[in-house]
Amino acid sequence: MANTGNNKYKILVIEDELNIRSFVSTILDANHYQVLTADTCSQGLLVFSSYVPDLIILDLGLPDADGLSFIRHVRLNSTTPIIVLSARSGEQDKVTALDLGANDYITKPFGTAELLARVRAIIRSRHQLSHPGTEGPRVFVLHDLSIDYDSRQVTVSGREIHLTQTEYNIVALLSQHAGKVLTYTAIIRRIWGEADPGSIKKLQVNMANIRKKLGLKPGENHYITNELGVGYRMYHTEDPSSMHA
Amino acid sequence: MKKLSPYVKDGVVTSSIMVISFLINLLIQKIYDTQTLIPMIFVLGIFLISIYTKGFFWGIAASLVSVLAVNYAFTFPYYDFDLLSPVCVFSALIMLVVAIMTCTLTARIRAQEQLRRENEKEKIRTNLLRAISHDLRTPLTAIYGSCSAIMENYASLTEAQQMVLLQQSREDAEWLIRMVENLLSVTRIGNPEVNIKKTPIVLEELIDSVLTKFRQKHPEQSVDVVMPEDFISIPMDALLIEQVLINLLENAVIHAKGMSVLSLSVSRQAGEVLFTVSDDGCGIPKERMRELFSGYLKLEDQPDGLRSNMGIGLSVCSAIIKAHSGRIWVKNNTNGGASFYFTLKG
Numbered sequence: 213m214a215n216t217g218n219n220k221y222k223i224l225v226i227e228d229e230l231n232i233r234s235f236v237s238t239i240l241d242a243n244h245y246q247v248l249t250a251d252t253c254s255q256g257l258l259v260f261s262s263y264v265p266d267l268i269i270l271d272l273g274l275p276d277a278d279g280l281s282f283i284r285h286v287r288l289n290s291t292t293p294i295i296v297l298s299a300r301s302g303e304q305d306k307v308t309a310l311d312l313g314a315n316d317y318i319t320k321p322f323g324t325a326e327l328l329a330r331v332r333a334i335i336r337s338r339h340q341l342s343h344p345g346t347e348g349p350r351v352f353v354l355h356d357l358s359i360d361y362d363s364r365q366v367t368v369s370g371r372e373i374h375l376t377q378t379e380y381n382i383v384a385l386l387s388q389h390a391g392k393v394l395t396y397t398a399i400i401r402r403i404w405g406e407a408d409p410g411s412i413k414k415l416q417v418n419m420a421n422i423r424k425k426l427g428l429k430p431g432e433n434h435y436i437t438n439e440l441g442v443g444y445r446m447y448h449t450e451d452p453s454s455m456h457a
Numbered sequence: 458m459k460k461l462s463p464y465v466k467d468g469v470v471t472s473s474i475m476v477i478s479f480l481i482n483l484l485i486q487k488i489y490d491t492q493t494l495i496p497m498i499f500v501l502g503i504f505l506i507s508i509y510t511k512g513f514f515w516g517i518a519a520s521l522v523s524v525l526a527v528n529y530a531f532t533f534p535y536y537d538f539d540l541l542s543p544v545c546v547f548s549a550l551i552m553l554v555v556a557i558m559t560c561t562l563t564a565r566i567r568a569q570e571q572l573r574r575e576n577e578k579e580k581i582r583t584n585l586l587r588a589i590s591h592d593l594r595t596p597l598t599a600i601y602g603s604c605s606a607i608m609e610n611y612a613s614l615t616e617a618q619q620m621v622l623l624q625q626s627r628e629d630a631e632w633l634i635r636m637v638e639n640l641l642s643v644t645r646i647g648n649p650e651v652n653i654k655k656t657p658i659v660l661e662e663l664i665d666s667v668l669t670k671f672r673q674k675h676p677e678q679s680v681d682v683v684m685p686e687d688f689i690s691i692p693m694d695a696l697l698i699e700q701v702l703i704n705l706l707e708n709a710v711i712h713a714k715g716m717s718v719l720s721l722s723v724s725r726q727a728g729e730v731l732f733t734v735s736d737d738g739c740g741i742p743k744e745r746m747r748e749l750f751s752g753y754l755k756l757e758d759q760p761d762g763l764r765s766n767m768g769i770g771l772s773v774c775s776a777i778i779k780a781h782s783g784r785i786w787v788k789n790n791t792n793g794g795a796s797f798y799f800t801l802k803g
Contacts, residue, residue: 303696321634413690416659420688423661430661430682431668438662440695 220246221335224265226256226282227297228275232320236269239324240331253277257285260292267334268294270314272305280308287313293334297322303441310395310443317393333391333448352387354447355434357426359387368426378403379422382415383446386436391448393439419444467510471519474509478502479526486531495531496548499523500555507559516556524549584772593636596629639704639773642697653780655692660684660723660730663695667702668721678710683722691730691803697777698801704770705734705797713738713794729783730803737794741787749787750775774799 223240227233228251237247248263250256253274260268268286272279283294296309296317306317316330352359356369364380366373375383381403386394400411419436426435437445482495503523507516528545529538539545603622607614614622664684671680702721709719716738724731741749750771778785778799785799 413657416657416662416690417688420659420661428665430665430684431672431680433665433669437669438659438666440658440662440666440699441656 220244221267222246222248222263222265223331224248224250224256224259224263224268226250226253226268226274226279227271228252228273229271232271232297236327239328243328245331251275253279253282256282260286265292266338267331268292269297269331270294271297272309273299280305280312283309283312283314293338295330295334307395307397307442310393311397315392329448330391336448337389337391352390354387354390357435359384373425375422375425379418379425382418383422386444386446390446393443393445395443399443463511467515470509471506471515474502474506475519475522475526478523479530482526482531492531496527496552499527500552503552503556504559507556508563512564513557513560516560517553520549520552520556523552593633596633599629600626635707638700639770642700642773642777653694653697655694655781657690657692658695658698660689660691663691663693663699663702664721664723666695667699667706670699671703671706675707675710678719680706681718681720681722683720683724685723685725689725689730689803691801693781693801694777698781701774701777701799702732702734704774708770708797709734709736709738709795713740715739716794725803728803729800731798731800733796733798735790735794735796737790737792740789740793741795746787746789750785 223245225233225236225240225247226249227236230251233249233251237249240247248259248265250259251274253276256268256270256274259265270279270282274282279296283296286292286294293315294313296306296314297320298306298309298317299320306319309317315334318327318330350361352361357366359366361384364384366375366380366383382399385399385402396412396415397407400407400415403415404411423433423436428435435446437447439445478498478501482498485494485498486492500523503516503519506519510516524545525538527548528540530536532539532544603626607619607622611619661684664682668680668682671678706719706721709716713719713736716736718737720733720735722733722735724733775785778801781801783800783802785797787795787797789795
């Protein structure tokens with residue numbers, strides 16, 4: 213996936229724990245990415261503005277400033293993708309980070325396979341965006357699920373699935389951001405515009421109907437993961453974790 | 458539902474009990490034409506008020522009101538005050554004494570209850586700490602040893618040997634992660650019903666998330682799932698409940714010897730949702746049953762090489778469920794194996 217030679221993708225790792233920084237750098241390096249590191253928020257901003265990386269991996273608990281303020285700062289005038297490393301107990305932080313514009317999060321402790329999968333998914337979707345000539349495919353395929361954006365048709369193993377307008381919009385939205393977690397708020401804003409106290413429930417009910425129509429059983433969900441209390445993510449075609457299911 | 462402030466609640470309790478006693482007395486006076494029962498009813502009212510309200514204020518207020526009521530409505534001269542008669546002063550004294558003594562008693566009982574609860578929490582924590590610090594040492598020693606072995610004998614160890622050592626280190630680290638997650642949950646619970654942040658979670662999504670995580674770790678173990686088809690949303694701390702279910706499923710994999718069927722079922726009944734994790738393995742010895750949830754497994758009783766994290770995992774489960782005001786219990790199945798049950802308010 214990654215380019216070789218001096219044309220490698222540049223990844224900036226901002227993490228204050230030396231051991232974690234070193235193991236993350238090692239796997240990225242071994243997978244042919246060029247790795248830049250920083251151990252504080254301010255150093256991170258410095259490296260970011262001087263090297264312009266293709267992707268940022270950001271720990272939320274940094275010594276000098278909150279990682280969230282880093283996201284805010286970068287998002288002022290850049291769309292460089294950001295993957296957040298977060299502690300298990302901080303789901304509020306995850307939601308805030310995603311809503312501020314982070315592209316994805318990984319919960320510590322994480323394995324190398326998981327990290328690489330997220331990195332690949334994000335770099336690939338960037339690649340599609342930055343080449344408008346090949347402006348995303350008009351059909352999304354994931355295992356036996358396929359979504360035709362032109363005819364607004366969803367099929368599973370060739371069988372057509374009849375979704376309501378809203379259900380289709382949700383599925384299409386998730387598939388256009390495959391591999392990325394969309395928070396409840398983000399989905400609601402894109403589907404209904406305004407968020408009100410009942411809208412999370414409305415979204416959850418719609419999702420339940422979608423699962424039923426797609427014939428998904430708990431634990432055998434090949435398409436969409438539930439990030440409990442955070443949002444939903446559609447698997448990316450090449451995401452290895454979607455193969456387990 | 459909005460919670461009333463305790464002050465308002467106590468006021469409502471006091472005035473309603475007072476009004477009820479007054480009405481009962483009016484009724485008695487009308488039907489039986491006697492006054493002997495009247496002070497008794499008021500004393501009973503004061504007694505109840507002192508029990509169900511906090512502090513001395515309401516009990517004393519109620520006794521003063523009762524004296525005035527008896528004096529005004531139920532003694533000669535009717536519907537007029539005669540506050541200086543010795544009978545009046547005496548009954549006022551008695552009612553005051555009843556109020557003050559009951560209040561003192563209830564306050565003392567409440568304090569004792571509080572103390573007992575804190576002791577119990579403290580005991581669980583001490584047990585957990587002791588069990589855990591013992592348990593953490595083993596994998597840490599193994600990881601440390603394996604890494605040192607590889608570093609110091611890098612040239613002489615074959616690649617296969619190094620791989621085995623690394624593999625073991627990774628397994629040990631995974632186990633440590635699980636342990637630390639349990640510990641984190643315990644600190645997160647802290648004060649029951651205070652720290653827990655509940656959000657409505659869709660049952661189907663919870664089960665899906667649990668099974669996905671479980672299958673990643675134990676791909677060889679199938680789980681039979683039975684659950685209602687309808688849309689059920691339960692307020693909970695999703696991470697904690699997820700952990701309870703994963704703990705219960707993994708315990709079955711580790712401890713239920715000879716298990717072939719592992720099942721997870723969910724059913725709804727009278728405002729509650731009942732979760733059952735059931736296996737057909739070796740069951741749980743009777744003598745272990747009682748202490749299963751207390752984190753009080755004696756480590757010496759464990760066979761060598763078997764990590765005793767079941768006790769810790771279960772006491773964490775129990776703490777989590779209690780913090781959700783649910784119940785958790787275990788039974789051996791009549792046809793072999795054990796079933797763990799817990800309920801959540803739905």
